[in-house]
Amino acid sequence: MGQGDPGIKEATAILMAVASLMALVPALVFVGTDLLASRPAGLAEGQLCEPSPQVVTGQAGRGLVLRYQAPGGQFVRLGVEPFQVGSNLFRIGILDRAGKPAAASRIRLGFYRLENNDPPDWVEATPPSGATEYRFTRPLDSTGWWVVAVAVDNGEPVLFVLRLDQPSRAPLEFAPPNYPVDPAAEGLFWRTLRAHRGLRSVRWEEQLTSGLAYPSELGAWVFVEGQAEAPDRFSLRVVNPDRESYDVFQAGTRRCTRTRGEAWPCAGAEPRNALDFRGPGSATGFRFGREEAVGGELTRVVLFYEPVEKSWYAWWVGLETGYLRRMAMVGPGHFMVTRYFDQNVPVELAGPSTGG
Numbered sequence: 128m129g130q131g132d133p134g135i136k137e138a139t140a141i142l143m144a145v146a147s148l149m150a151l152v153p154a155l156v157f158v159g160t161d162l163l164a165s166r167p168a169g170l171a172e173g174q175l176c177e178p179s180p181q182v183v184t185g186q187a188g189r190g191l192v193l194r195y196q197a198p199g200g201q202f203v204r205l206g207v208e209p210f211q212v213g214s215n216l217f218r219i220g221i222l223d224r225a226g227k228p229a230a231a232s233r234i235r236l237g238f239y240r241l242e243n244n245d246p247p248d249w250v251e252a253t254p255p256s257g258a259t260e261y262r263f264t265r266p267l268d269s270t271g272w273w274v275v276a277v278a279v280d281n282g283e284p285v286l287f288v289l290r291l292d293q294p295s296r297a298p299l300e301f302a303p304p305n306y307p308v309d310p311a312a313e314g315l316f317w318r319t320l321r322a323h324r325g326l327r328s329v330r331w332e333e334q335l336t337s338g339l340a341y342p343s344e345l346g347a348w349v350f351v352e353g354q355a356e357a358p359d360r361f362s363l364r365v366v367n368p369d370r371e372s373y374d375v376f377q378a379g380t381r382r383c384t385r386t387r388g389e390a391w392p393c394a395g396a397e398p399r400n401a402l403d404f405r406g407p408g409s410a411t412g413f414r415f416g417r418e419e420a421v422g423g424e425l426t427r428v429v430l431f432y433e434p435v436e437k438s439w440y441a442w443w444v445g446l447e448t449g450y451l452r453r454m455a456m457v458g459p460g461h462f463m464v465t466r467y468f469d470q471n472v473p474v475e476l477a478g479p480s481t482g483g
Contacts, residue, residue, distance in 0.1 A: 298338025
């Protein structure tokens, strides 16, 4: 055996990536890993999910399976095979809220890069009669940041933000930057970080998927809705249909957590400032990207890499306000898009003791 079976090593890496997705569910660019959902009963210490043979359908370098929810409530499942530089097969499925195949009269796909201002290359598509998914072959001709926008019927496009290497090891590994830092982009990053930390309040919505065909061929999906008020109050609503949905409220040193529909158990906790990003302090690889409108404001994209997390980020920064309007994260088993809004608009954070 010598160095061990490489297939076993890769399977272990896949399970670790899935576990990282489940462990990071409670948002926690903001509030840290001590808000983790409980480990399911019956699993060994340190084991966060049960192994599944379905995981191998999303092994590194063999494609991606991603799922986000559209504004109308239906889900868009995007499969990309093999997700390498060159020709790729894009498989688009529309699902209802229960995860069942749903019909669409019209599907549009838009392909564009985050590194430049070239307009999206839109493709009109009508799924074949009776088909449950639409298949489209298209080349991805270079490495870097790609956005695949999927518009269902006449709805707002769902954005899948991807990072492509050559060769690609996604969704389990992403290569670090191999170019010099742009000082101007780094400066905008730090100004934006300081501005975000200085907000009085903010709200956000976040969708997270893993890139793996786990726990089913639909892929994982988690939704987080949050609001925060300086210095130490926040609430989270976490929707995780594959595990458990729950709510969190914290004010100062008092944190209350409940599974949906149950009572609020509360306990003491370390105070948290949910407006203070904890992760990007060691960020590098800063580079400017495209300009585009987000939330009614023209934004400039800042791209960077976080070496501790081994993850890539894209920040859409408002050119007039300096607000962080959108964030995308691409890391091991972790594809996330977050929308920020209502900056400095008063929020009502009433905890359980006051009728919240």
